[in-house]
Amino acid sequence: MKKFVGMLALAGAVALVLTGCASGGTTVGGGSTAGSGSGSDSSPVKVGFSQVGAESGWRSANTTSLKNSLDDANGFKLTFSDAQQKQENQIAAIRSFITQGVGAIVFAPVVETGWDDVLKEAKDAKIPVILEDRSVDSDPNLYTTRVGDDFEKEGETAGKWVADTFNGKKANLVVLEGTTGSSAANDRTTGFNKAIVGSDVKVLDSQTGNFTRSEGKTVMEGFLQKYGKTINVLFAQNDDMGLGALDAIKAAGLTPGKDIQIVTIDGTKDGLTALSNGAFNYVVECNPLLGDQVAAIVKKVVAGETVDKLYLAKDQAFDQAQATAALPTRQY
Numbered sequence: 001m002k003k004f005v006g007m008l009a010l011a012g013a014v015a016l017v018l019t020g021c022a023s024g025g026t027t028v029g030g031g032s033t034a035g036s037g038s039g040s041d042s043s044p045v046k047v048g049f050s051q052v053g054a055e056s057g058w059r060s061a062n063t064t065s066l067k068n069s070l071d072d073a074n075g076f077k078l079t080f081s082d083a084q085q086k087q088e089n090q091i092a093a094i095r096s097f098i099t100q101g102v103g104a105i106v107f108a109p110v111v112e113t114g115w116d117d118v119l120k121e122a123k124d125a126k127i128p129v130i131l132e133d134r135s136v137d138s139d140p141n142l143y144t145t146r147v148g149d150d151f152e153k154e155g156e157t158a159g160k161w162v163a164d165t166f167n168g169k170k171a172n173l174v175v176l177e178g179t180t181g182s183s184a185a186n187d188r189t190t191g192f193n194k195a196i197v198g199s200d201v202k203v204l205d206s207q208t209g210n211f212t213r214s215e216g217k218t219v220m221e222g223f224l225q226k227y228g229k230t231i232n233v234l235f236a237q238n239d240d241m242g243l244g245a246l247d248a249i250k251a252a253g254l255t256p257g258k259d260i261q262i263v264t265i266d267g268t269k270d271g272l273t274a275l276s277n278g279a280f281n282y283v284v285e286c287n288p289l290l291g292d293q294v295a296a297i298v299k300k301v302v303a304g305e306t307v308d309k310l311y312l313a314k315d316q317a318f319d320q321a322q323a324t325a326a327l328p329t330r331q332y
């Protein structure tokens with residue numbers, strides 16, 4: 001998996017935004033952009049945002065965060081495109097943004113590969129591209145920066161919980177993977193597998209549920225038909241697939257959280273509610289509230305200021321008591 005160098009914690013990025021200082025990173029062409037949309041003292045900054053889709057609670061919270069920050073009141077003119085989890089739709093949207101002459105393109109790439117040509121087209125048009133959420137395997141010179149979460153660390157945290165919880169005990173685990181080819185799924189798998197090396201955890205099967213509840217349920221039904229009561233642990237790479245799996249587990253006459261212990265990633269309200277009531281056992285957060293950070297970075301980039309290559313949000317993890325305590329004030 002492509003490793004990025006020059007990681008800065010969100011705190012560092014906030015300092016960058018507040019103080020306008022920067023260490024390393026890239027200066028985008030002195031602020032000149034081909035698009036008329038790079039804004040000026042009065043005119044808004046035209047931004048094209050290509051979003052993956054609306055596949056999960058996390059995605060909805062991420063879209064809301066970006067739309068709230070890239071709004072008229074903050075000096076933006078936003079064009080939003082929902083790709084319905086199709087790469088071809090994202091490529092078409094990005095080409096449309098280039099034709100419109102936007103000042104900046106923000107996009108959450110549904111998968112890691114296949115972006116070189118369209119990113120070269122944006123670069124040739126001198127329109128900066130800011131990745132938000134997932135990453136791409138293209139040459140980092142083809143985009144300005146990425147704002148997102150550390151998926152490999154999330155996977156490692158989930159794997160460590162399983163290895164510690166089942167230390168010396170039988171753990172027959174199945175995995176509901178995220179969207180095939182996405183950096184979120186790839187890196188969570190890498191981190192999880194690293195954490196269970198040398199443990200007693202046995203991975204019976206691993207299959208994509210495409211980050212959706214419905215597909216999580218269907219794949220879990222297949223696992224239960226194939227392995228039955230042998231399964232005693234489920235790692236779902238997002239809350240929604242775990243929530244879908246609950247229906248399949250109950251339909252099989254098993255008690256989620258007890259017969260099958262469940263660890264998921266995201267930390268949405270629905271996920272933490274399932275954890276609080278004992279259906280899930282551990283949830284690793286993946287913060288979707290990236291809007292303010294992205295908006296601040298877009299402003300700096302179109303002004304020709306230097307930004308760093310990567311900004312990582314801070315994530316935590318929850319057990320049942322922590323979830324119960326967090327729910328009353330949970331923003332998403």
Ligand code: GZL
Pocket residue numbers: 055056057058059133134149184211237238239240265266286
């Ligand atoms: C992670 C994000 C993933 C979430 C899913 O940053 O890309 O996509 O974990 C979402 O809920 O569908």
